[in-house]
Amino acid sequence: xxxxxxxxxxxxxxxxxxxxxxxxxxxxxxxxxxxxxxxxxxxxxxxxxxxxxxxxxxxxxxxxxxxxxxxxxxxxxxxxxxxxxxxxxxxxxxxxxxxxxxxxxxxxxxxxxxxxxxxxxxxxxxxxxxxxxxxxxxxxxxxxxxxxxxxxxxxxxxxxxxxxxxxxxxxxxxxxxxxxxxxxxxxxxxxxxxxxxx
Amino acid sequence: xxxxxxxxxxxxxxxxxxxxxxxxxxxxxxxxxxxxxxxxxxxxxxxxxxxxxxxxxxxxxxxxxxxxxxxxxxxxxxxxxxxxxxxxxxxxxxxxxxxxxxxxxxxxxxxxxxxxxxxxxxxxxxxxxxxxxxxxxxxxxxxxxxxxxxxxxxxxxxxxxxxxxxxxxxxx
Numbered sequence: 001x002x003x004x005x006x007x008x009x010x011x012x013x014x015x016x017x018x019x020x021x022x023x024x025x026x027x028x029x030x031x032x033x034x035x036x037x038x039x040x041x042x043x044x045x046x047x048x049x050x051x052x053x054x055x056x057x058x059x060x061x062x063x064x065x066x067x068x069x070x071x072x073x074x075x076x077x078x079x080x081x082x083x084x085x086x087x088x089x090x091x092x093x094x095x096x097x098x099x100x101x102x103x104x105x106x107x108x109x110x111x112x113x114x115x116x117x118x119x120x121x122x123x124x125x126x127x128x129x130x131x132x133x134x135x136x137x138x139x140x141x142x143x144x145x146x147x148x149x150x151x152x153x154x155x156x157x158x159x160x161x162x163x164x165x166x167x168x169x170x171x172x173x174x175x176x177x178x179x180x181x182x183x184x185x186x187x188x189x190x191x192x193x194x195x196x197x198x
Numbered sequence: 199x200x201x202x203x204x205x206x207x208x209x210x211x212x213x214x215x216x217x218x219x220x221x222x223x224x225x226x227x228x229x230x231x232x233x234x235x236x237x238x239x240x241x242x243x244x245x246x247x248x249x250x251x252x253x254x255x256x257x258x259x260x261x262x263x264x265x266x267x268x269x270x271x272x273x274x275x276x277x278x279x280x281x282x283x284x285x286x287x288x289x290x291x292x293x294x295x296x297x298x299x300x301x302x303x304x305x306x307x308x309x310x311x312x313x314x315x316x317x318x319x320x321x322x323x324x325x326x327x328x329x330x331x332x333x334x335x336x337x338x339x340x341x342x343x344x345x346x347x348x349x350x351x352x353x354x355x356x357x358x359x360x361x362x363x364x365x366x367x368x369x370x
Contacts, residue, residue: 048220048259048272057235058348060363067312136310141363143236144308144346147220151239151259152314154275 004044006161011193015122016042016163016180022121026113031091033170037114041164044191047154047181050146050162054079054177057143061085064111065136065149068119071128072189074157074182076115077149079142080107084167084174091169108137118180126193142177149181156183161190215350218242218257221272223280225287227252228354235348237304239318241277241325241341242349244301245284245334246356247293253353254284258304260317261324277321281328300334301358301370302326303349305341318342338370 006013020037028035051057062085064078080088085107090096092106112135123130138145153160160181167174182190210216210226215233218224220240224232232255234242241258256274263276274280289295305322322341329336340347340360350359361367 048275051220051236063309065309065311133312136312138309140238140308141236141346141348143348144238144306144363146238147236147240147259148238148308148311148317150220151317152311154259155314 006042006044012161012190013042015125015190015193016118016161018125019118019121020163020165022124023114023117026117027110027167030110030113031088031169033091036168038166038168039163040166041162043162044159045162047150047157047160050160050179051143051150053162054146054179055142057141057146059142060139061142061145062107062111063138063140063142063145064108064115065138065145066112066115066119067133068130069133070123070130072123072130072182072186074180074186075149075153076119076181077146077179078111078115079145079177080111081175084176087172088169088174104137104139108135111135111137115178118178122190126190128189146179149179153181153183157181157187158184159187161187218255218274220257221259221269221275223254223256223274223283223287225252225254225291226353230353232351232353233349234304237347237349238306238308239304239321241302241304241321242347242351243274243280243284243325244349244351244358245281245288246299246301246351246353247288247297248299248356249297250288250291250293251354252288252291252293253351253356254287255349255351256280256284258321258325261320277324278328281325281332281334285332285334295333298334299337299356300329301338301351301356302329302336303340303347303358303360303370306343306345306347308344308346340368340370
C-alpha cells in the first residue's frame with residue numbers, strides 16, 4: 001500500500017484547512033497572541049509505514065492525544081519537540097521555572113485546544129457530530145508515542161491522514177507533527193465528501 | 199509459515215544498522231546491528247542462534263492475528279505470526295529450533311489511551327506465550343513500565359541493548 005498525495009483544492013483538504021483554522025483561533029485565544037498554523041503537506045499513508053515520516057524516532061517530545069467519536073471516529077496526536085513545548089508552556093504560564101505539573105497542565109490545555117479545534121472544525125465544516133474525549137499527555141521518545149497510537153489505530157484502519165503543519169507564534173516557529181487517524185469508515189466518509197465545505 | 203520468509207526478509211549488511219519499523223523484521227549475522235527505535239506499546243523480540251551467530255529482530259505491534267493472513271511486508275505485525283516467522287527465517291538458514299534463544303523488551307504504557315488501554319501488556323503476554331508454544335527459551339525480558347525504549351541487537355554475540363528514554367542503557 002503506497003502513500004497518496006492529497007490535492008490542495010480537494011474536499012478533504014478544505015475540511016482539514018477548516019479544522020486548522022479553528023485550531024489556530026483557539027490557540028491564539030488561549031495564548032493571547034496571533035498564531036499561524038500552516039499546512040505544508042497532507043498525505044494518505046499506510047498506518048504501519050508512517051512513523052518513519054514523523055521525525056527522529058528517538059527524539060524526546062511531548063505528545064498530546066485526543067480520541068474522537070461520533071459520525072467520525074478516530075485518534076489525533078500532536079507531538080511537539082522539547083524546545084517548542086517549553087516555549088509554549090512559558091508563554092502560557094509567563095514563568096519559565098514553573099513546576100513540571102503546571103507545565104504539563106498548560107501543555108495539555110494548549111494541545112487539547114489545538115487538537116480538539118482541528119477535529120471540531122472538520123466536523124462543523126462537514127456537518128458531522130463529533131465528541132472529543134479527555135486528552136492525554138505523554139513525554140517520551142517520538143517513536144514510543146507515535147508507535148503506540150498507530151498500534152491502537154491499526155485495530156480499525158489501514159491508512160491515515162498525515163498532516164505536516166508548522167505553527168508560528170509571534171514569528172517564532174513551533175515544531176510539531178500532527179497525525180489524524182480516522183478509522184476506516186470515517187476515512188471513507190472524509191475522502192468521499194463531495195464539494196468543498198463553506 | 200514455511201516458505202513465507204524469502205519475500206519479507208531484510209538481511210542486514212555487516213557493520214550497518216538495519217532498522218525494524220512497525221511490523222517489520224530484520225535478520226542479520228556476524229557484524230550486523232539490528233535496531234528497533236522508540237518502542238512504546240510495541241515489542242522488540244530478538245531471536246538468536248548462538249551457534250550460527252545469526253538472529254532476527256521483530257518489531258511487534260499487536261498481540262493476536264486472530265487468523266488474519268500474514269502480510270509479507272509486515273511479518274511481525276502480530277506476536278503469534280512474528281514468532282513463527284522468526285523461527286522459520288532462522289531454521290531456513292540452517293539453525294536448529296532447539297538452539298534458539300529469545301530476548302524481549304517493550305510493551306510499555308506511554309499514553310493513557312481510552313481504547314486498547316492495556317495493549318502493551320497484552321503484547322508482552324502474547325509474545326511470551328507464542329515463544330512458550332514454540333518451545334523457545336527466553337533469556338531475558340524488560341517489559342511493561344511507563345517509558346519508551348530503543349533496542350539494539352548484535353547477532354554476533356547475542357548482546358541485546360535496551361535504552362529507555364532519559365535513562366541509562368542496560369544489556370541483557
